[in-house]
Amino acid sequence: MIPNNSLIDNTKKKRKLNDKRKEYTQQILSPLFVEYYKKNLLENGYLGEEEWKTFLSIQKTKLPTTFHITNIEKSLDHVKQCLSKLCVIKDQKKISTNSINEDEKEKEKIKEKEKENEDEKEKEKENVQSKEKEQSLNDLPILTRLSWYPKQNAYQLAVDRSILKKKAKFENLQEYMKRTESQGLIIRQELVSMVPPLMLEIQKNDYVLDLCSAPGSKTCQLIEFMLNHDQDNFSKGIVIANDVSIKRSNTLYHRIRKLNYPNILVTNYKAQWFPKFLENREINKKEIQDEKEKENEDEKEKEKIKEKEKENEDEKKIEKEIEKEIEKEEKKEEKENEIEIEKEKEKKEEKEMEIEKINGMETKIKNNNKELKENTTVNSPKTNKPKFQNYKIMYLDKILSDVPCSGDGTFRKNFTGSETWSPQLALGLHPMQFQIAKRGIELLKPGGRFVYSTCSFNPIENEAIIIRLLKHFGTDKLKLIDCSHWKNKGLKFTGGMTNWKVMALNKSPQKSNDYNSNKNKKRNRNRNRKRNRNRKRKLNTIYRKNDEDEEENNITQSGIGRERGIENEEGGKSKKEDEKSMEKEGEKIQISKNEIQEEKIENKKKFIWFDSYDQVPETFQRKIQPEMFPPNQEEIKKYHLEKCMRFLPFYQNSGGFFVAVFEKNEDFKIKEKQNKMYNKDPKFPYKPLIPLKTIYQEKNRQTSLEEEIYNKLGINENFDLNNLYTRSNKLKNIYFVGDSLKTVLLGCSSYLNIINAGIHVAKMENYGFRFVETGLKIISQFVKRQMQVPTEIIIKLLKTTDPIDRNEFDKQLQDKFVKLQNGPAIFKTIHQNIEYFISVYIGRNNISSFIDKASRKNMLSDLEYLKNELKN
Numbered sequence: 049m050i051p052n053n054s055l056i057d058n059t060k061k062k063r064k065l066n067d068k069r070k071e072y073t074q075q076i077l078s079p080l081f082v083e084y085y086k087k088n089l090l091e092n093g094y095l096g097e098e099e100w101k102t103f104l105s106i107q108k109t110k111l112p113t114t115f116h117i118t119n120i121e122k123s124l125d126h127v128k129q130c131l132s133k134l135c136v137i138k139d140q141k142k143i144s145t146n147s148i149n150e151d152e153k154e155k156e157k158i159k160e161k162e163k164e165n166e167d168e169k170e171k172e173k174e175n176v177q178s179k180e181k182e183q184s185l186n187d188l189p190i191l192t193r194l195s196w197y198p199k200q201n202a203y204q205l206a207v208d209r210s211i212l213k214k215k216a217k218f219e220n221l222q223e224y225m226k227r228t229e230s231q232g233l234i235i236r237q238e239l240v241s242m243v244p245p246l247m248l249e250i251q252k253n254d255y256v257l258d259l260c261s262a263p264g265s266k267t268c269q270l271i272e273f274m275l276n277h278d279q280d281n282f283s284k285g286i287v288i289a290n291d292v293s294i295k296r297s298n299t300l301y302h303r304i305r306k307l308n309y310p311n312i313l314v315t316n317y318k319a320q321w322f323p324k325f326l327e328n329r330e331i332n333k334k335e336i337q338d339e340k341e342k343e344n345e346d347e348k349e350k351e352k353i354k355e356k357e358k359e360n361e362d363e364k365k366i367e368k369e370i371e372k373e374i375e376k377e378e379k380k381e382e383k384e385n386e387i388e389i390e391k392e393k394e395k396k397e398e399k400e401m402e403i404e405k406i407n408g409m410e411t412k413i414k415n416n417n418k419e420l421k422e423n424t425t426v427n428s429p430k431t432n433k434p435k436f437q438n439y440k441i442m443y444l445d446k447i448l449s450d451v452p453c454s455g456d457g458t459f460r461k462n463f464t465g466s467e468t469w470s471p472q473l474a475l476g477l478h479p480m481q482f483q484i485a486k487r488g489i490e491l492l493k494p495g496g497r498f499v500y501s502t503c504s505f506n507p508i509e510n511e512a513i514i515i516r517l518l519k520h521f522g523t524d525k526l527k528l529i530d531c532s533h534w535k536n537k538g539l540k541f542t543g544g545m546t547n548w549k550v551m552a553l554n555k556s557p558q559k560s561n562d563y564n565s566n567k568n569k570k571r572n573r574n575r576n577r578k579r580n581r582n583r584k585r586k587l588n589t590i591y592r593k594n595d596e597d598e599e600e601n602n603i604t605q606s607g608i609g610r611e612r613g614i615e616n617e618e619g620g621k622s623k624k625e626d627e628k629s630m631e632k633e634g635e636k637i638q639i640s641k642n643e644i645q646e647e648k649i650e651n652k653k654k655f656i657w658f659d660s661y662d663q664v665p666e667t668f669q670r671k672i673q674p675e676m677f678p679p680n681q682e683e684i685k686k687y688h689l690e691k692c693m694r695f696l697p698f699y700q701n702s703g704g705f706f707v708a709v710f711e712k713n714e715d716f717k718i719k720e721k722q723n724k725m726y727n728k729d730p731k732f733p734y735k736p737l738i739p740l741k742t743i744y745q746e747k748n749r750q751t752s753l754e755e756e757i758y759n760k761l762g763i764n765e766n767f768d769l770n771n772l773y774t775r776s777n778k779l780k781n782i783y784f785v786g787d788s789l790k791t792v793l794l795g796c797s798s799y800l801n802i803i804n805a806g807i808h809v810a811k812m813e814n815y816g817f818r819f820v821e822t823g824l825k826i827i828s829q830f831v832k833r834q835m836q837v838p839t840e841i842i843i844k845l846l847k848t849t850d851p852i853d854r855n856e857f858d859k860q861l862q863d864k865f866v867k868l869q870n871g872p873a874i875f876k877t878i879h880q881n882i883e884y885f886i887s888v889y890i891g892r893n894n895i896s897s898f899i900d901k902a903s904r905k906n907m908l909s910d911l912e913y914l915k916n917e918l919k920n
């Protein structure tokens with residue numbers, strides 16, 4: 049079909065208009081947001097006039113690109129080398145701060161900063177000009193190395209993502225970043241979002257919990273820090289990544305699996321109800337003994353054994369007590385479970401009966417029942433009881449609580465969030481944020497470290513939570529940690545605020561009296577829903593909701609066009625007039641913009657300010673809690689909120705963030721009675737993760753597990769099969785779990801809401817097992833069926849998805865294939881100190897490789913890039 053010219057013109061015009069809309073959305077910052085923070089940042093003296101102006105103006109600008117190198121696969125030097133070829137790398141300037149904690153000097157500093165800011169602005173202009181000159185000279189982008197990030201592994205690029213994609217100058221860098229990102233070698237992450245995991249100061253053997261972890265950028269950092277200590281991926285630490293959303297947790301798993309970390313557990317719990325896990329360190333006793341043998345210190349060993357025996361006696365006493373409690377709780381849970389199961393059964397039966405009546409599909413229901421029975425034989429608590437004999441409650445060394453928040457610190461990333469901003473968000477979130485943080489501290493070891501963070505500016509979600517926690521646990525048990533030394537490393541932030549006001553939705557007394565009647569409640573709810581829907585419709589006609597998704601934009605664009613058409617028909621206008629009216633769209637948008645502003649100002653009138661809880665009338669007390677208000681003078685002195693860290697966007701050209709670091713005092717007595725044992729949600733949709741051994745024991749297979757794993761997969765005989773887990777008795781997927789995680793999972797895994805654990809290492813196909821791409825590096829350390837081959841052979845296998853005839857390889861290799869015999873194997877090559885692995889199957893006539901399309905492309909371009917470019 050030949051496209052109609054007028055149509056093309058129209059679409060061009062529409063595109064231009066959309067660009068205009070985009071600009072407008074960037075210009076309007078919610079008046080409510082401005083009003084709220086004018087009071088809570090400017091009028092309370094936290095910011096000076098100049099700073100306030102900068103704060104507002106920077107909100108409308110886009111974020112620069114920041115990323116960090118993950119330090120996996122011993123690739124750090126290689127990635128740095130490549131970056132230095134693609135960019136000009138500069139170091140971030142450090143600021144010297146000798147008197148960080150002195151309040152008065154800080155105030156002076158703020159004033160100085162204001163002046164500095166002005167000077168800086170001019171300097172920046174000059175810098176930008178000089179950079180531009182340099183860039184045009186070198187024609188290379190400038191990357192700033194962030195001085196405060198460990199091993200200086202993080203970088204900032206002054207331009208945002210859209211420019212990075214569009215401009216020719218960045219093409220090579222963008223291409224390289226894309227490739228390395230999909231390999232897990234770099235991770236793009238907002239600058240200030242990198243701070244909370246840093247503050248945990250991760251050590252090699254730490255047990256770490258990330259309570260609200262999805263989509264996982266901070267979890268990746270936690271693993272990265274573990275790997276900084278231990279390049280062989282066998283650290284004795286554990287990282288547990290929890291999130292309430294299964295969908296988001298799956299995204300998280302896809303990200304973290306690239307990091308090849310075997311002691312990772314992804315769970316699905318509401319963080320405020322996260323259970324206390326049990327661990328059995330006895331499981332790794334053999335390994336501990338081996339280590340001792342290696343040391344050859346027999347005498348010391350004997351002493352240790354004696355000491356251990358003594359300890360064991362004490363521990364046994366404690367364990368017995370714990371066991372009793374567990375048994376009690378188990379019995380309770382069992383009863384509850386039984387009741388629930390019975391109820392569910394009844395429900396299911398009812399449903400099945402209905403289906404039966406409607407469809408007469410009796411056979412289907414029978415099949416379903418069979419499947420259910422099969423599943424429950426493995427899953428049911430009765431048949432697969434955990435052996436709690438040697439188990440102890442597991443407390444964590446480090447906990448991150450990056451709680452769900454109103455997110456107003458992320459407007460530079462997602463400006464549309466500004467449109468729906470409301471102070472009600474923080475009021476609604478505060479109780480949950482407190483509950484999550486409280487649970488985190490309960491799960492922490494004495495002496496352990498806890499980090500609370502949000503991407504919100506709001507003191508109700510930040511300082512108010514910190515005070516509430518300190519009040520709840522007591523300052524003798526929980527201390528707020530001063531992190532000001534990070535300023536010396538070049539990180540810019542200010543302390544917490546001590547003075548703020550609370551804003552809330554103002555409902556008229558009449559309405560609030562009506563509130564009690566259910567009918568009115570429903571009516572109000574429906575009215576509000578309708579109002580919101582209409583409001584959204586209005587907004588949708590003016591704003592494009594998603595800047596990035598062009599397809600969606602096209603749909604909304606055409607939607608707008610159609611709406612306009614209808615208006616014209618009603619108004620009786622011709623098509624030409626319609627086009628003219630399109631040209632005048634700028635004016636129309638201006639009008640709509642005013643309408644929205646008016647609407648927002650109207651809304652603003654519906655909000656009311658409170659200085660203290662005494663002023664809060666009864667009708668507001670459902671939403672506003674006394675803990676949401678600022679501390680009094682005594683409390684200010686007691687709680688030291690200046691130790692909190694506030695990151696405002698103009699400090700280092702970033703988003704906004706709040707971070708507070710706590711340590712649980714050593715003498716914090718843990719109340720074991722509070723313990724809530726495993727509580728696997730009956731609605732959790734995944735089959736339980738169980739040790740591979742269990743399946744073999746239960747199913748009485750013809751071939752033994754040893755035969756299948758040791759012989760067919762060619763795994764070393766000293767490998768502990770307890771490290772392998774699976775989900776179903778079909779053995780579809782096999783996961784390798786590190787030793788530390790094994791101590792938590794063995795015997796109890798089927799009681800947990802586990803989304804994923806460890807690394808996916810093998811898969812069952814029609815022809816038998818084969819290795820899986822993600823787990824090659826880790827499992828290769830135990831696999832006999834592997835060969836080191838020249839890089840050319842890997843490239844040859846990567847270039848085609850078809851099997852390659854064995855005769856196409858040279859004779860030496862062919863002989864090796866014969867020696868290895870047919871079956872799954874791993875091919876490995878080392879190039880520029882980096883190890884590359886691929887999973888293959890040696891067939892009678894052919895060699896097949898198993899690698900997904902994207903990784904195939906990436907690895908290929910990486911190897912070819914290395915071969916061609918780096919040599920030059």
Ligand SMILES: C[S@@+](CC[C@H](N)C(=O)[O-])C[C@H]1O[C@@H](n2cnc3c(N)ncnc32)[C@H](O)[C@@H]1O
Pocket residue numbers: 259260261262263264265266267290291292293296317318319320450451452453
């Ligand atoms: C701010 S995001 C976390 C971002 C994450 N830490 C990162 O760096 O990628 C908050 C997360 O909390 C999760 N969430 C919300 N309510 C929760 C709850 N009650 N328990 C656990 N997670 C929750 C959301 O699904 C969301 O993924």
